[in-house]
Structures are given as C-alpha cells and as structure tokens.
Amino acid sequence: MLGLERKDTYLMLAVAFITLFAPIILNPFPAGSALAQFNAGYPDLMQRFVIFGIFAIGFNILFGLTGYLSFGHAAFLGIGSYSAVWMFKLLSMNVIPAILLSIVMAGLFALVIGFVSLRRSGIYFSILTLAFAQMSYNLAYSVLTPVTNGETGLQISLNDPRILDGPSNGGLPVTSLFGAEMRDSTTLFVGPWSWDFSVGYYVCAALMLLAFYLSVRIFRSPFGMMLRAVKSNQQRMNYTGLNTRPYTLAAFVISGMYAGLAGGLLAAMDPLAGADRMQWTASGEVVLMTILGGAGTLIGPVLGAGFIKYFENIFSKINDGILHQWFAFMPDGLENVMVTLIHPFIGKGWHLTLGIMFMLVVIFLPGGLVEGAQRTGRLFRRRDRNAGHVESDAARQRAAAE
Amino acid sequence: MGILEVKGVNKRFGGLQALGDVNLSVKENSVHAIIGPNGAGKSTLLNCLVGKLIPDSGSVMFDGKSVLGRKPHEINQMGISRVFQTPEIFGDLSVLENVMIPCFARRDGAFRLHAYETVRKEADIREQAEAMLEDVDMLDKRHMTASSLSRGDKRRLEMAMCLVQAPKLLLLDEPTAGMARADTNNTIDLLKEIKAKRDITMCIIEHDMHVVFSLAERITVLAQGTPLVEETPENIKGHPKVREAYLGEAQV
Ligand SMILES: Nc1ncnc2c1ncn2[C@@H]1O[C@H](COP(=O)(O)OP(=O)(O)O)[C@@H](O)[C@H]1O
Ligand SMILES: [Mg+2]
Numbered sequence: 001m002l003g004l005e006r007k008d009t010y011l012m013l014a015v016a017f018i019t020l021f022a023p024i025i026l027n028p029f030p031a032g033s034a035l036a037q038f039n040a041g042y043p044d045l046m047q048r049f050v051i052f053g054i055f056a057i058g059f060n061i062l063f064g065l066t067g068y069l070s071f072g073h074a075a076f077l078g079i080g081s082y083s084a085v086w087m088f089k090l091l092s093m094n095v096i097p098a099i100l101l102s103i104v105m106a107g108l109f110a111l112v113i114g115f116v117s118l119r120r121s122g123i124y125f126s127i128l129t130l131a132f133a134q135m136s137y138n139l140a141y142s143v144l145t146p147v148t149n150g151e152t153g154l155q156i157s158l159n160d161p162r163i164l165d166g167p168s169n170g171g172l173p174v175t176s177l178f179g180a181e182m183r184d185s186t187t188l189f190v191g192p193w194s195w196d197f198s199v200g201y202y203v204c205a206a207l208m209l210l211a212f213y214l215s216v217r218i219f220r221s222p223f224g225m226m227l228r229a230v231k232s233n234q235q236r237m238n239y240t241g242l243n244t245r246p247y248t249l250a251a252f253v254i255s256g257m258y259a260g261l262a263g264g265l266l267a268a269m270d271p272l273a274g275a276d277r278m279q280w281t282a283s284g285e286v287v288l289m290t291i292l293g294g295a296g297t298l299i300g301p302v303l304g305a306g307f308i309k310y311f312e313n314i315f316s317k318i319n320d321g322i323l324h325q326w327f328a329f330m331p332d333g334l335e336n337v338m339v340t341l342i343h344p345f346i347g348k349g350w351h352l353t354l355g356i357m358f359m360l361v362v363i364f365l366p367g368g369l370v371e372g373a374q375r376t377g378r379l380f381r382r383r384d385r386n387a388g389h390v391e392s393d394a395a396r397q398r399a400a401a402e
Numbered sequence: 403m404g405i406l407e408v409k410g411v412n413k414r415f416g417g418l419q420a421l422g423d424v425n426l427s428v429k430e431n432s433v434h435a436i437i438g439p440n441g442a443g444k445s446t447l448l449n450c451l452v453g454k455l456i457p458d459s460g461s462v463m464f465d466g467k468s469v470l471g472r473k474p475h476e477i478n479q480m481g482i483s484r485v486f487q488t489p490e491i492f493g494d495l496s497v498l499e500n501v502m503i504p505c506f507a508r509r510d511g512a513f514r515l516h517a518y519e520t521v522r523k524e525a526d527i528r529e530q531a532e533a534m535l536e537d538v539d540m541l542d543k544r545h546m547t548a549s550s551l552s553r554g555d556k557r558r559l560e561m562a563m564c565l566v567q568a569p570k571l572l573l574l575d576e577p578t579a580g581m582a583r584a585d586t587n588n589t590i591d592l593l594k595e596i597k598a599k600r601d602i603t604m605c606i607i608e609h610d611m612h613v614v615f616s617l618a619e620r621i622t623v624l625a626q627g628t629p630l631v632e633e634t635p636e637n638i639k640g641h642p643k644v645r646e647a648y649l650g651e652a653q654v
Contacts, residue, residue: 003520005522217517217518217520218517218518220520220521220522221516221517221518221519221520221521222506222510222514222516222519222521222524223514223515223516223517223519224517224521225495225499225502225503225506225521226503226506228492228494228495229492229495229499229503231494232492232493232494232495233490233491233492233493235490236490236491236492236563237475237503238473238474238475238478239452239474239475239478239483239484239486239490240475240478240483240503240504240507240563240567241475241478241479241504241507241508241511241512241567242475242503242506242507242512242513243473243475243512243513244475246512246513247513250515250517254517
C-alpha cells in the first residue's frame with residue numbers, strides 16, 4: 001500500500017490506528033479515579049507527543065542513518081516557531097501558511113549551518129552545530145530583539161496587520177485551519193470515562209503521520225541506503241564514485257525541515273515563540289528521545305518522544321500529597337519512609353527517573369526501546385516454538401506407540 | 403601512450419622519500435604488476451593515482467586527462483576503481499547492498515536525491531548486483547551483514563564492488579593476501595575471466611609470485627620508492643636487480 005512493503009504497511013497502519021485513537025488509548029483510567037493522574041489523553045500533552053515525535057523522526061533521518069550527531073537541532077525548532085508566529089501576525093491566523101514558512105525557513109537555515117558544520121565529522125561536527133544553536137539562542141535574546149521580541153518572546157497582538165484576516169472584532173484571534181479553531185475540542189463521556197477530541201491534536205497527528213510516512217519512504221529509498229553507507233564507510237563511498245557531502249547535507253536539511261515543522265506546530269497550538277525553545281537542553285532532549293527509542297529504527301524516535309514527554313508531564317505532577325494518599329493504607333511510620341524514599345524520583349525529581357531509565361536502556365538495550373520490544377517478541381515466539389516441539393514430540397511418541 | 407601515464411612522481415613523508423621519480427606506463431587492456439619488498443612505496447603509488455594522496459611533484463594522466471587535484475569520487479567516475487590492501491566495504495550493510503551501491507554510483511553519478519524511490523523496485527540494479535555476486539560465488543551470502551564475512555570473503559566482496567562498476571582501470575592492492583591457496587586460485591581465475599569477457603586494464607600489486615606470473619603481462623619492480631626494472635614475466639625471474647631488492651629485504 002502507498003508504495004510500502006507489507007511489513008512497513010502494517011507498521012504504518014498500527015501507528016495510524018494508535019494516533020487516531022490516542023484520545024481513548026491514552027485515557028484508560030476513569031476521570032476522577034485515583035489513577036486518573038496517569039491519564040495522558042488531554043489535548044495539550046497529546047499535541048506534544050506528536051509534535052516532538054515529528055522532531056525526533058526528522059532527527060533520526062540525520063543521526064540514525066548517517067551517524068552525524070547534531071547537538072543544535074533545537075535552533076530549527078525555534079526558527080520554525082518564530083516564522084509561524086510572524087505569519088500569524090502579518091498574514092493570517094490560518095495555520096497552513098505559518099507551517100509552510102516554518103518548514104522553508106528552517107530548511108534555509110539548515111542549508112547554511114549544515115554547509116559549514118558538515119566540513120567536519122564526529123565530535124567536531126557536534127560542537128559546530130552546538131555552537132550555531134547557542135549563537136542563535138543568544139542572538140534571539142539580544143541583537144535580534146526586533147524580530148524575536150527578546151526575553152518576552154514573540155506573541156500576536158491586536159494591532160498586528162494580518163492582511164488576509166482583516167481587523168479582528170473583540171479579543172485576540174485564535175489559530176485555525178479554515179475556520180476550525182485549533183483549541184476547539186469535543187468531549188465524549190462514556191460511563192465514568194471522558195475523552196477529549198481536539199482539532200489541534202488531529203491537525204498535528206495528520207502531519208505526524210505524513211512525516212512518518214515520508215521517513216519510511218526515505219529509509220527504503222536508494223538515498224536512505226546511501227546515508228547508511230555514509231555511516232558505515234565514507235572512504236569506500238568516495239572511492240566508489242559517490243560524493244558524500246551533498247548526501248549528508250541533504251539529510252541535514254531534511255531533518256532541519258522536520259524540526260521546523262515541529263516548531264511551526266508548537267506555535268500553531270499556542271501562538272508564542274521564545275528563545276528558550278532553541279536552548280541546548282532542547283537540542284539534547286531530541287538526542288535522548290532518539291537514542292532512548294532506538295536510533296536508526298523507524299518507530300523508535302516516536303516512542304522515545306512519547307516516553308520523555310510522558311515522564312516530563314506526568315511524573316513531574318506527582319507530589320508528596322499524592323504519595324501520602326497512595327501509601328495511606330500503611331502504618332504511619334512506614335508510610336513516611338516510603339514517601340521519603342520515592343520523593344526524589346517524582347515531582348521536580350522526574351529528571352532523575354528519566355536519567356536512570358536512559359542509562360539502563362543505553363547499557364542493556366543499545367538499540368533502545370525498539371530493541372527491548374523485539375527481544376520480548378522473540379522470547380515469546382521462541383517459547384511458542386518450544387511448546388510446538390513438545391507437542392509434536394508427544395504426537396510422534398503416540399504414533400510410535402500405536 | 404598507455405591508458406595510465408605516471409611521470410616523475412615524488413612523494414615525501416617528513417624525511418622519508420616514499421616515492422622518488424616514479425615513471426610508469428600501463429598499456430590499455432593489459433595486466434601490469436607492481437612488485438617490491440614491504441615499504442617500497444607500492445600502496446603510496448596507488449594512493450597517488452586515486453586521489454588519496456597528492457604527489458609533491460610529477461604528473462598522473464589517465465585516459466589523456468590529468469588525475470591530480472581531482473577528488474576521489476571524481477577519479478572513480480573517470481573509470482578507476484580500487485581494491486584496498488585492507489578491505490574497505492560497508493560493514494553494516496548486507497552483501498547485496500554493498501554491491502548495489504556501486505551500481506547506483508555508475509547509473510546515477512556522484513549524487514542524486516532519489517529519496518522517494520524504493521530500493522526494492524530497482525530490479526535492474528538488483529539483477530546486476532546479483533549476477534556479479536554469482537560470478538564471485540557469493541550469491542548465497544547476499545543477505546549476510548558484510549562485517550560478518552571471513553577475510554577472504556571480504557576481499558572478494560570488495561573486488562565484486564569494483565568489478566560491477568566495469569571500470570576502465572582496476573587497481574588491486576595485494577588482492578590475495580590472507581587468502582587460502584584455493585581462494586587465491588579462484589581469484590586468479592575470476593580476474594582472467596573478467597579480462598577475457600571485457601576490455602579492462604588492471605594494475606596489480608602482489609607479493610604472491612604465483613599470482614603475478616599467472617596474470618601479468620608487464621612487471622615493474624619497485625624498491626625504496628623507485629622503479630628498478632620493467633620487464634615481461636619471463637625476463638624478470640632471474641633478473642639480478644630483482645634478486646638484489648628482495649635479498650636486501652631478507653637481510654633486514
Ligand atoms: N600516510 C603516511 N604517512 C607517513 N608515512 C607513510 C604514509 N604512508 C606510507 N608511509 C611510509 O611510506 C613507505 C611506503 O609505504 P607503502 O607505500 O605502504 O609500502 P608498500 O605498500 O610498498 O608496502 C613506508 O615506509 C611507510 O611507512
Ligand atoms: Mg602496501
């Protein structure tokens with residue numbers, strides 16, 4: 001289907017299914033129940049899942065295929081957001097032109113930054129990209145204030161021209177797709193459950209599916225094969241008549257455009273862009289997402305993005321009060337000990353939990369969560385096969401006895 | 403005029419004169435062997451031909467055009483392929499992919515953004531690669547990861563990757579080193595077969611005299627960076643200068 005192999009088609013369908021039904025799948029616990037705080041099916045968080053999924057999918061095209069580890073991809077995320085907000089200010093609150101400009105601008109910046117950075121490889125490449133991103137971050141804060149509105153961040157206001165939309169009547173306008181407002185959502189109540197279906201989420205989800213599909217095509221293309229060859233042996237590539245530079249640059253620009261799209265979508269969900277989005281921690285985050293999920297795999301980056309965003313938003317919300325509730329059934333002394341023990345891992349301490357998880361994955365599952373899933377799958381299959389052997393052995397014995 | 407003309411090439415590494423005034427002329431469609439003791443500068447000479455090193459002085463002409471100053475990928479696209487002394491293959495890729503990549507390089511040139519096509523649908527390229535693997539007796543290993551091959555197989559794979567490009571000039575740097583006798587003989591047969599099938603010039607560096615005498619039409623003896631003699635195989639055997647070069651090595 002759609003020019004994909006059967007295996008990839010199944011993967012694509014599975015991802016499509018999960019994304020489309022995410023509002024239900026991510027809300028397994030009835031609203032109001034004690035476990036409801038583990039529900040992730042609210043629009044704001046779901047949007048983050050898919051937007052950072054896009055960011056990581058794009059990053060994986062560069063890092064997973066060519067092995068070039070960029071430490072400055074957040075710059076393109078930020079550029080995407082600024083471009084989108086400018087589009088909202090000048091042209092229209094429709095998200096389409098905003099997203100298009102985000103992709104184009106991020107692509108242009110990636111072309112320049114990639115052209116310079118790709119003159120080096122390995123750690124020097126990483127440092128160059130990091131330097132560029134920090135430079136962008138600092139410029140956005142200081143010299144470029146007329147464009148970025150410095151510390152306050154770029155926002156829409158009532159006096160913006162918005163040529164296509166005309167003057168707004170009343171309050172600040174909201175982002176929309178041909179009239180469908182991004183913040184709009186319908187809530188469905190089924191028994192004790194409640195599910196939010198938000199326009200913004202489905203716009204992001206559709207683009208994530210498109211981004212994922214394109215990345216599968218790239219992975220299976222001759223171009224993708226060349227990128228893997230770059231990672232494997234550049235020397236052999238050169239002596240085989242292939243110019244590695246344009247290949248790596250193309251991968252860099254494509255992944256920059258993915259980041260731009262993600263940045264544009266962030267602004268489309270909430271029309272606001274700040275320099276923080278370009279900080280090196282944000283660049284580091286996408287590296288973590290990709291490695292945690294499984295660099296070089298198709299679905300890994302999306303998993304990694306989901307995992308990290310889940311922890312960031314859910315674990316950080318759990319506080320001591322909630323812990324006390326959980327352990328209320330214990331004797332007081334024990335309850336306090338448990339709360340003290342768990343305290344460092346929750347709330348502001350979610351980074352610690354994530355850090356430990358990341359270390360465990362890197363040490364025991366170098367292929368990331370995807371490798372974990374594959375190993376589990378193989379374990380089950382082997383057990384099935386063994387069970388099959390036992391059965392057929394029994395059958396043979398029976399046949400021999402008769 | 404040979405297809406490859408090397409004139410007055412010098413290359414120094416610090417105080418070491420690795421190549422001193424090397425002249426070499428390789429006739430089109432011939433097999434030319436370069437022999438010499440270890441450290442004679444044989445690999446260095448090949449490096450100067452494929453753009454890995456730039457000679458300090460001298461000229462290298464291939465097919466009437468200068469090779470100097472061109473990038474390795476440009477030189478390959480001119481029609482020179484090289485088998486390295488230690489196999490250079492795509493270790494993370496499958497054997498079949500290793501051979502498909504040079505096919506793509508021939509068909510699509512040094513760069514093409516074929517990001518929306520599908521490898522699986524490139525039947526021509528695949529067939530071409532599989533036919534080549536058949537020729538080197540490796541078709542059954544096509545789905546193996548290249549890095550898991552034995553050393554001999556890695557060499558044969560690299561040779562297949564070069565041959566599938568149908569180069570005008572094939573440079574081989576000790577292609578049978580580390581191979582068992584049987585594999586060495588297979589390699590000789592393979593090269594002879596290729597030679598019989600199409601027009602190709604080969605320049606081969608070899609330690610194994612059996613290989614040299616089975617294949618070469620001309621032999622150049624290199625010692626301490628300078629060619630001592632250039633002769634036919636019959637005349638080289640008892641040549642006093644050759645003895646001297648090799649005995650010199652034995653005494654060290
Ligand atoms: N890149 C290099 N840097 C410094 N010295 C080199 C380099 N390459 C080769 N040499 C030296 O040049 C001499 C010739 O080496 P090489 O061409 O590899 O010899 P051969 O292939 O004939 O055994 C050796 O002494 C070697 O140490
Ligand atoms: Mg050598």
